[in-house]
Amino acid sequence: MFVLEQSFKVSYQYQVYFTEHLFDAENALLAQVFRSLVEPGYVARALFVVDEGVWTAHPVLGEQISRYFDTLKDLVVLAPEIIRVPGGEAVKNDRLQVERIVDAVNEYGIDRHSYLVAIGGGAVLDMAGYAAAISHRGVRHIRIPTTVLSQNDSGIGVKNSVNYKGKKNFLGTFVPPVAVINDSAFLQTLEDRDWRSGISEAVKVALIKDIAFFEWLDNQKDALANRAAEPMAHLIIKCADLHLQHIRGGDPFEFGSARPLDFGHWAAHKLEYLTNFELRHGEAVAIGIALDTVYSFLKGFISETDVLRVLNLFTVLGFGLSHEKLWEDDSRHLKAGLAEFREHLGGRLTITLLEALGKGIEVHEMDENLIEKAANYLKTYETSLRLSPSV
């Protein structure tokens, strides 16, 4: 027996830019981004993939993109077609969408030095990022997220995926983008649900990492609920920053099984399924966080005052914090969800709870009775809110 050892490191680097009205002729950012990325001597190609929801809400977008690139022809040439794809989870369920993009990459000669640029919500970015990652073993990918969730969480990270035969995110890869550009103007056209939904990821990261950010969120909750642009801009930058730090500080491609940023997510994933994805990811995450926060109290880690502060924050922001699937049949679904999460992690459970507001703690067991109690706590909380709606 003889052995050769292989070991190496692969370096990744990308910028997350924050701007407004990216495709305005006067906005030089995108041109600068391409100038920083395209190798001297090359003329790159760029293929755009756009979320139909964004396209409809921004009817001049296509024209703006074409006009913007007219002046950049020495640097990057636009593919003759902008590909529009359905927005939301549907785009991740339909394998033909990935195929359309892969085919366009082929047809328009998008090579490993060219760019697939995706504009849209988290679902479109996940699907397009996957298509980019597998074409030619990876063409360069630029993400332009258009929802709160994708600007502060899903769109700035290193994962992509599609669903397969009813299994959420079953196919995917870990491949960082070469740039992310958050344009706050897109947020104006979001439905209230999508404006709100991504805020739960900010609450998540604040609760496990940053008490000052949590205090700030608590102070801004009314303004955020009223769709004030300024605190939202701050929220997204802060939340994105914490997520980026987490990725680089830990295990970016998740080879291990500890995933502290999944706080509240084990129950959230199960709820998304149980509701057939009628709950948005962020909405399910809010419920999942509420559940694990109550569990942390029942376990004696935090006080009831803390719990009520968290639940009140979510409630003022407009989130529902309970769902009949949580307590149905003695919380059977939650118990099954926990078992599935354990299996997903490869047999050993790692769950993040709170040992204080702003401080997560990892545990490797959860008590099924307490889970059931936590679910009932949320039920009672929501019922009492309905009875006294002024609270």
Next chain:
Amino acid sequence: MFVLEQSFKVSYQYQVYFTEHLFDAENALLAQVFRSLVEPGYVARALFVVDEGVWTAHPVLGEQISRYFDTLKDLVVLAPEIIRVPGGEAVKNDRLQVERIVDAVNEYGIDRHSYLVAIGGGAVLDMAGYAAAISHRGVRHIRIPTTVLSQNDSGIGVKNSVNYKGKKNFLGTFVPPVAVINDSAFLQTLEDRDWRSGISEAVKVALIKDIAFFEWLDNQKDALANRAAEPMAHLIIKCADLHLQHIRGGDPFEFGSARPLDFGHWAAHKLEYLTNFELRHGEAVAIGIALDTVYSFLKGFISETDVLRVLNLFTVLGFGLSHEKLWEDDSRHLKAGLAEFREHLGGRLTITLLEALGKGIEVHEMDENLIEKAANYLKTYETSLRLSPSV
């Protein structure tokens, strides 16, 4: 405008083991490999995918695998099915093969801490590695290469792929295996073509990197042609080592466009296409190397004595060094192949030539007239061999 910078490194590490009769009950290697990989407290799962060509040539393999794992049940449990897939390029052309594996990963609960083990030639490993890379954003992958080419080159590296709509390797990823195990016993059942084919990759890496290895190959050429096991074992270890060094010393995931290990490959890829993959990869590479070696001579980099030494080495090993597609229509196909290769690299050509035996040199232009001359040189060389077959 505001920017957040992201940068991090991802570390990869894996061993390439060399053994004989891996699944013999007395061979402890595979058990050790699993013991070193499986996290304490886990019981991992393993799903095997086996090349039909190997299965047929080793009729007790399936039984041996089952028996071997019977004693390892506390560490790793075998999936109830061993998946057999067609060998050779066919398996990379048929998308249903990837789907079968992805479905089995799903059905048998192969998670990110479990193992997809592929046994076969380069084509089966490429396809199975791709399926492993995209399932759950990557399940752990162990490769057991069974051809010379896959043991010394394709199976030890970081790339996987399948063909898509007639485009070779159009879909794929860069994802290293967690272990590679080269079992020399498999080589005994190879057809002569497959025994020989992978030797060209050893000649390639010797010519551009290691004159001593080239001298050794030249000394061993008769033994290698006669299928002597011992020099082949040495050749594979040496060639694998040089490839592994190259990967870790450079740009493992090929973000740039210099790929010195592609010496001889621009013409080889074109020939594989033109012959509808009737030429094996290694056979096409031998011709590609011969062509670029002659070109290096015509360009004045090396002497004709050097050229003839290289051509003679290949000839004694049993390789054909010419093909009518090379010179047909004034070498039209080669000229087109060069243009395609340039495009594949994103506009800027980088080709490795020889400035001496054992020393590659990168150039960014090639002279079409000299390419045509080189093709004709090979034609004349082969014709003269046929006229005086004792040479």
